[in-house]
Amino acid sequence: MKNLNVEKNNYSNLPSSEGFFGEYGGQFVPPQLKDALDEVAQAYEKAKNDPTFQAELKMLLADYVGRPSSLFFAKNLTEKCGGAKIYLKREDLNHTGAHKINHTLGQALLAKRMGKKKLLAETGAGQHGVALATAAALLGLECEIHMGAIDVKKQHQNVLRMLLLGAKVVTVESGGKCLKDAVDSAFGVYIKEYADTFFGIGSVVGPHPYPMMVRDFQSTIGKEAREQILKKENKLPNYLVACVGGGSNAMGLFHAFLDDDVKMIGVEPAGKSFKPGDHAATLTLGTPGTLHGMFTYLLQDDEGESLPVHSIASGLDYPGVGPQHSFLKDKERVEYVSANDKEALEAFQVLSKTEGIIPALESAHAVAHAIRLAGKLKKDEIIIVNLSGRGDKDVDYVGEILGIN
Numbered sequence: 127m128k129n130l131n132v133e134k135n136n137y138s139n140l141p142s143s144e145g146f147f148g149e150y151g152g153q154f155v156p157p158q159l160k161d162a163l164d165e166v167a168q169a170y171e172k173a174k175n176d177p178t179f180q181a182e183l184k185m186l187l188a189d190y191v192g193r194p195s196s197l198f199f200a201k202n203l204t205e206k207c208g209g210a211k212i213y214l215k216r217e218d219l220n221h222t223g224a225h226k227i228n229h230t231l232g233q234a235l236l237a238k239r240m241g242k243k244k245l246l247a248e249t250g251a252g253q254h255g256v257a258l259a260t261a262a263a264l265l266g267l268e269c270e271i272h273m274g275a276i277d278v279k280k281q282h283q284n285v286l287r288m289l290l291l292g293a294k295v296v297t298v299e300s301g302g303k304c305l306k307d308a309v310d311s312a313f314g315v316y317i318k319e320y321a322d323t324f325f326g327i328g329s330v331v332g333p334h335p336y337p338m339m340v341r342d343f344q345s346t347i348g349k350e351a352r353e354q355i356l357k358k359e360n361k362l363p364n365y366l367v368a369c370v371g372g373g374s375n376a377m378g379l380f381h382a383f384l385d386d387d388v389k390m391i392g393v394e395p396a397g398k399s400f401k402p403g404d405h406a407a408t409l410t411l412g413t414p415g416t417l418h419g420m421f422t423y424l425l426q427d428d429e430g431e432s433l434p435v436h437s438i439a440s441g442l443d444y445p446g447v448g449p450q451h452s453f454l455k456d457k458e459r460v461e462y463v464s465a466n467d468k469e470a471l472e473a474f475q476v477l478s479k480t481e482g483i484i485p486a487l488e489s490a491h492a493v494a495h496a497i498r499l500a501g502k503l504k505k506d507e508i509i510i511v512n513l514s515g516r517g518d519k520d521v522d523y524v525g526e527i528l529g530i531n
């Protein structure tokens with residue numbers, strides 16, 4: 127196998143104590159928020175090393191989420207591609223249907239331990255809001271989710287879910303009435319209420335300690351996959367493939383393999399075209415800058431304002447990316463490629479028909495690349511694809527596009 131520039135303990139022991147992955151990451155926030163973040167960082171550091179906290183989280187991941195998620199050999203898809211063996215890490219089988227519950231439970235447990243009464247967050251398509259509201263309900267915390275008015279209309283089902291789970295949904299009418307405005311609105315509340323409130327972040331993004339903390343909570347995916355593949359195949363995989371929005375499911379799969387001789391590929395959404403506003407391929411086409419408290423690759427204009435983004439998968443349309451991914455890209459430890467709306471839609475149908483698994487449109491981006499890759503590889507090679515979520519949420523939309531309503 128090609129030398130991957132892997133040096134033992136060079137990649138998995140980051141970030142630094144200030145939250146830097148090389149030059150990326152950090153804590154670029156107003157001074158009032160710095161105290162709140164330091165409190166979270168200190169509490170997390172203690173919790174991380176506390177067997178009681180870890181045991182409670184482990185119990186919830188097992189009995190509530192249903193972990194370990196299975197590692198499934200997709201025999202039909204493998205035969206169709208005619209090359210490497212394709213395995214699927216089935217995060218779609220988790221309670222609530224995606225990987226996000228892994229890190230919202232972790233954050234909710236931490237909030238409770240810190241004596242906070244409320245979980246607060248913004249949400250775009252509503253997936254993060256639902257996962258956080260779920261954790262809040264389970265652990266007896268209040269939950270307040272800010273959502274742009276346009277998103278509230280578009281994602282009505284998720285609004286209903288959050289309300290049923292007992293969360294308060296704040297409709298944001300300012301600015302473009304989308305994710306960006308919801309972030310500003312939620313942060314405005316946090317600055318006033320942080321003494322009693324924990325801010326729940328939905329990916330490996332934001333200021334330190336969130337990129338590290340969310341990665342740690344998600345790293346259970348890769349730890350399980352590593353054990354499972356060694357048991358089934360008696361060797362490590364050749365490739366890991368995962369879709370990248372903010373990058374949490376990808377970091378979750380990659381982290382346990384960073385110091386191994388295993389190639390990793392992150393798949394970004396190429397949307398409708400590579401014109402600004404038509405895609406969200408941040409690492410493929412972006413430049414470094416500061417957004418949401420972190421220094422990282424961004425899709426931005428000449429003034430540093432983030433650009434509009436698009437993907438058929440609403441969970442992937444974010445103009446930034448987790449800082450660890452920016453670092454891994456520059457180091458060439460992970461390769462970042464893209465799949466467009468059409469390819470994702472095609473992969474969505476292929477996986478449904480060959481394996482009886484309807485993937486989330488987000489995950490379908492990873493499946494699309496795995497299909498491209500597998501045929502070029504030898505039959506004794508192995509690809510693990512992270513199936514980050516199930517596609518039930520997408521069937522109405524896909525049905526409409528395909529005209530099968």
Ligand SMILES: *Cc1c(COP(=O)(O)O)cnc(C)c1O
Nearest residue numbers: 329371372373374375441488515
């Ligand atoms: C939110 C979401 C994603 C994208 O988030 P990451 O932080 O990049 O993992 C991917 N897949 C599913 C199913 C999601 O809900």
